[in-house]
Amino acid sequence: MNRAAIIDAGLFAALVAVALVAQAAGEPFVITLATKAAIFALAGVGLNLVLGYGGLVSFGHAAFFGIGGYVAGILASHAMSGAPVATFPFTMQGTNEMLAIWPMAMAVAGLVALAIGALSLRTSGVYFIMVTLAFAQMLYYFAISWPAYGGEDGLSFYVRNTFPGLNTFDPIQFFAIVAVLLGLALGLSALIVRSRFGLALRAARAAPGRAVAVGIRPFGIRLTAFVISGMITGLAGALYADLNRFVSPAMLSWHMSGEIMVFVILGGVGRLAGPLAGAGAYILLEHLLGGVSEYWQALLGLLLLVIVLFAPGGIVGMLNGGRGR
Amino acid sequence: MSALLELDGVEAAYGPVQALFGVSLSLAEGEVLALMGRNGMGKTTTIRTICRMLPHLRGQVRFAGRDLAGVPLHRAAQMGLGLVPEGRRCFGPLTVAENLIVAARPGDWTLPRVTEFFPRLGERLGQAAQTLSGGEQQMLAIGRALLTNPRLLILDEATEGLAPVVRQEIWAAVGRLKAQGMSILIVDKALADLRGIADRAVILERGRDVWTGSMETLGGDEATRFLGV
Numbered sequence: 255m256n257r258a259a260i261i262d263a264g265l266f267a268a269l270v271a272v273a274l275v276a277q278a279a280g281e282p283f284v285i286t287l288a289t290k291a292a293i294f295a296l297a298g299v300g301l302n303l304v305l306g307y308g309g310l311v312s313f314g315h316a317a318f319f320g321i322g323g324y325v326a327g328i329l330a331s332h333a334m335s336g337a338p339v340a341t342f343p344f345t346m347q348g349t350n351e352m353l354a355i356w357p358m359a360m361a362v363a364g365l366v367a368l369a370i371g372a373l374s375l376r377t378s379g380v381y382f383i384m385v386t387l388a389f390a391q392m393l394y395y396f397a398i399s400w401p402a403y404g405g406e407d408g409l410s411f412y413v414r415n416t417f418p419g420l421n422t423f424d425p426i427q428f429f430a431i432v433a434v435l436l437g438l439a440l441g442l443s444a445l446i447v448r449s450r451f452g453l454a455l456r457a458a459r460a461a462p463g464r465a466v467a468v469g470i471r472p473f474g475i476r477l478t479a480f481v482i483s484g485m486i487t488g489l490a491g492a493l494y495a496d497l498n499r500f501v502s503p504a505m506l507s508w509h510m511s512g513e514i515m516v517f518v519i520l521g522g523v524g525r526l527a528g529p530l531a532g533a534g535a536y537i538l539l540e541h542l543l544g545g546v547s548e549y550w551q552a553l554l555g556l557l558l559l560v561i562v563l564f565a566p567g568g569i570v571g572m573l574n575g576g577r578g579r
Numbered sequence: 580m581s582a583l584l585e586l587d588g589v590e591a592a593y594g595p596v597q598a599l600f601g602v603s604l605s606l607a608e609g610e611v612l613a614l615m616g617r618n619g620m621g622k623t624t625t626i627r628t629i630c631r632m633l634p635h636l637r638g639q640v641r642f643a644g645r646d647l648a649g650v651p652l653h654r655a656a657q658m659g660l661g662l663v664p665e666g667r668r669c670f671g672p673l674t675v676a677e678n679l680i681v682a683a684r685p686g687d688w689t690l691p692r693v694t695e696f697f698p699r700l701g702e703r704l705g706q707a708a709q710t711l712s713g714g715e716q717q718m719l720a721i722g723r724a725l726l727t728n729p730r731l732l733i734l735d736e737a738t739e740g741l742a743p744v745v746r747q748e749i750w751a752a753v754g755r756l757k758a759q760g761m762s763i764l765i766v767d768k769a770l771a772d773l774r775g776i777a778d779r780a781v782i783l784e785r786g787r788d789v790w791t792g793s794m795e796t797l798g799g800d801e802a803t804r805f806l807g808v
Contacts, residue, residue, distance in 0.1 A: 453677050457673060467630065468723060470682055
């Protein structure tokens, strides 16, 4: 294992260790914090695929996060009320089975990513940032003005969805589910980045013109990456809804897009475990500084500034001694 | 026998500025053709037109019996046009191995064959391309094009800006490719080096082909008139 892989594994082990120690010490709140960090990390893993490896600055990943959340929330609330989700073209019932909700959340997020990507990837640079932001804001305002699922007030569903053989209400068991999914997503990311597809994605980032000249079509590669990215972030959204048993338009807002981006930049753009380090640091700061002052985000901003100016590789880059990826 | 590459009265423009006013040339399978001319006479524009980076306005570009009009850029590469662009354009952050395999397509040229052809690349497979010397980057650009298993290799100013000893290394590699039967279209200013490798030459002047013939018949007269040497 090279140094980068050791750092990635170490960060993941640290997250699991925090949850296990908290469990042993009887601190369920800390387990919930670790779970939140893992979910944010998962959302960041999705964004990192396009932002870190594709060089595509998506400022609209809250759209996928929120869609994942709403799919979970809508299915769960229908399961609770017994009313079908849809009666046309076929009757579709709600469900509170995580194993049914996850694929649905990922599929819907993926389809929306396909539509947003197909349109936004025709632009680049600052226009791409603005177009992705605009799409996410469209969904945000739609959610606010759609009364069926709570509108501005959001949607509560009281009971956490179920997973066969586990008690999802037990913080450590829910954490285990999230941690396994995060591990799988990190593994998938590592595979993608090392594959021919991942190479083409990075080549198109380094020099799109040269990539085309050797027979790579950046649009198709980027769109595929964008869809996979949206699906991973959508899954994170579904888990986040389950963690809080609540979804609201805030999950779709540009603040959320910004936060997901902060996880990636803080942790290290284009570093496998960057989003994990970033989300962990974010939750830690929120918890430690949030108690001291409600203006803790000003300090976060300062930290972000320092990272961008002096350690562009983020936390993972610093741990790696500024070496290559 | 029909030519592998055939240009017939090709005209092309950058927006309102016309750069090619009728270029005709042909290249047979296994042939090495030199495209020559002074700066600004349309050599790189001709190559850009062949590789579909620039659409032609009039005339015809045919490659392997197919009309290239309307063929998108990435398809041209997939059809077998292997371009080594001007200025040694590698994917800087990717490693040498990654640069080589990113665009690879199945065929006779495999990674082991390329590293055997350019042993210096074989020694540096794990190194980022941007840390290579200029000559090594040029070898990498050629190696990357070879791994796409092209039917025609296009070298645009492959030796420009390199130290004399490195240039000789690149020329030697081109010579070995020729010996292996590769069809090559080569743009370069080094007439003396081209004499040893090219079969024929086409000279461009102000966007037109003004002289075509075998390298032996390219005398000092034409060289002075069209190439300024």
